[in-house]
Amino acid sequence: MKVGIDKLHFASSQLYVDMSELALARQAEPDKYLIGIGQSQMAVVPPSQDAVTLAANAAAPMLTEADIAAIDLLIVATESGVDNSKAAAIYVAKLLGLNRRVRTIELKEACYAATAGVKLAQSHVQVHPDKKALVIGTDIARYGLHTPGEPTQGGGAMAMLISAEPQVLALTDDSVVLSQDVMDFWRPIYQTTALVDGKYSSNIYIDYFQDVFKGYLAQTSTTIANFKALVFHLPYTKMGLKALRSVLPLATPTQQQALLAHFDCARSLNRKVGNLYTGSLYLSLLSLLLTDAKLQPGDLIGLFSYGSGAEGEFYTGHLQPGYQRGLDLGLPQRLANRRRVSVPEYEALFEAQLKLDPADQAIAFQDDPHRFVLTGQINEQRQYLDQWA
Ligand code: COA
Numbered sequence: 385m386k387v388g389i390d391k392l393h394f395a396s397s398q399l400y401v402d403m404s405e406l407a408l409a410r411q412a413e414p415d416k417y418l419i420g421i422g423q424s425q426m427a428v429v430p431p432s433q434d435a436v437t438l439a440a441n442a443a444a445p446m447l448t449e450a451d452i453a454a455i456d457l458l459i460v461a462t463e464s465g466v467d468n469s470k471a472a473a474i475y476v477a478k479l480l481g482l483n484r485r486v487r488t489i490e491l492k493e494a495c496y497a498a499t500a501g502v503k504l505a506q507s508h509v510q511v512h513p514d515k516k517a518l519v520i521g522t523d524i525a526r527y528g529l530h531t532p533g534e535p536t537q538g539g540g541a542m543a544m545l546i547s548a549e550p551q552v553l554a555l556t557d558d559s560v561v562l563s564q565d566v567m568d569f570w571r572p573i574y575q576t577t578a579l580v581d582g583k584y585s586s587n588i589y590i591d592y593f594q595d596v597f598k599g600y601l602a603q604t605s606t607t608i609a610n611f612k613a614l615v616f617h618l619p620y621t622k623m624g625l626k627a628l629r630s631v632l633p634l635a636t637p638t639q640q641q642a643l644l645a646h647f648d649c650a651r652s653l654n655r656k657v658g659n660l661y662t663g664s665l666y667l668s669l670l671s672l673l674l675t676d677a678k679l680q681p682g683d684l685i686g687l688f689s690y691g692s693g694a695e696g697e698f699y700t701g702h703l704q705p706g707y708q709r710g711l712d713l714g715l716p717q718r719l720a721n722r723r724r725v726s727v728p729e730y731e732a733l734f735e736a737q738l739k740l741d742p743a744d745q746a747i748a749f750q751d752d753p754h755r756f757v758l759t760g761q762i763n764e765q766r767q768y769l770d771q772w773a
Contacts, residue, residue: 392545401425421622425657426538432759439462442520495664529735554701559699589617612683617664617688632644646678743761
């Protein structure tokens with residue numbers, strides 16, 4: 385029996401900032417951001433969206449009534465959680481109208497956690513093939529204005545339905561994990577922005593990729609030639625390119641060109657959204673599947689997941705016949721329809737998040753076209769609204 389990703393759907397913001405404009409505002413050369421970091425646009429998440437609403441907005445459009453009836457596990461992976469105790473998944477389950485017999489949990493391990501969710505969901509469905517699991521990676525990447533990490537911000541959520549006989553990607557049971565205590569990126573409980581040693585973190589990422597990818601080749605007796613494409617966690621798209629380049633010497637010149645061409649497709653949508661922490665690898669997968677005309681059913685796709693702190697995993701899946709049926713086909717058009725905001729407008733939105741304060745607060749949500757929005761806080765409780773209800 386095959387088990388894997390049956391559907392993928394993405395949600396982000398209707399707003400973005402242009403990276404050339406941001407570079408000029410920060411006295412940097414535009415090519416540093418466009419080429420050196422590899423980002424052309426960056427999603428600007430308004431205060432009316434948080435990890436909960438992004439997650440619900442990502443999942444709702446892809447779920448049928450039959451899916452909702454079959455889902456008995458909801459995993460929300462995030463490092464942008466809204467509560468230190470209550471799982472974001474409980475709010476998301478309510479907004480989505482899931483039934484009461486659903487196991488709902490929040491997972492955390494930086495950008496890696498959605499992969500833990502996918503692999504746990506895979507095991508769950510292998511035991512209960514009549515059930516489905518919903519896994520959502522949802523985050524808002526915040527390093528702070530005028531920081532080196534600023535051009536690697538962004539935000540959004542990727543929802544994935546894991547089922548038996550999946551439409552998109554049948555996962556293999558093979559994977560290699562690496563987990564060690566590393567202080568490359570973290571966010572103390574009192575911080576709303578991440579602390580990061582950017583250069584160190586980028587080096588650790590490459591070390592982890594080398595370790596788990598080569599470990600996978602040795603464990604499964606495969607070679608790089610077996611892979612149609614490799615997709616990466618993309619905190620910024622140059623990061624994945626550096627990792628890919630680090631293993632290209634294992635491939636022939638023709639294979640190298642092919643892997644680089646597939647990578648270009650796999651980063652094309654991430655270039656326009658920026659970092660979304662947990663969902664980033666899966667936006668890259670969706671980007672590959674939506675924009676690469678050279679893929680075929682049966683192709684082996686390798687996925688590298690990395691979360692600072694640090695944990696990495698390399699795992700694989702086979703592309704399924706008719707995989708397009710499970711994809712978020714409208715995503716490129718939705719990204720094209722976003723509104724460009726100026727740098728001052730982006731800065732004002734960055735500062736306008738719900739305050740970490742017990743006072744009642746209201747958030748202007750009327751311009752937010754998304755179905756689920758955060759409208760404020762009353763009696764120290766977040767207020768969520770379904771604008772379609
Ligand atoms: N044209 C083209 N490329 C240019 C350029 C120009 N005019 N100016 C600079 N660059 C290149 C640099 O050569 C460098 O490329 P390289 O990494 O291949 O050497 C790249 O742009 C970035 O320049 P750098 O001076 O290293 O930038 P920085 O000190 O501002 O830091 C990051 C960049 C990515 C380290 C920083 O944005 C960061 O800390 N981000 C968060 C880190 C992160 O996401 N870590 C998580 C890993 S999961």
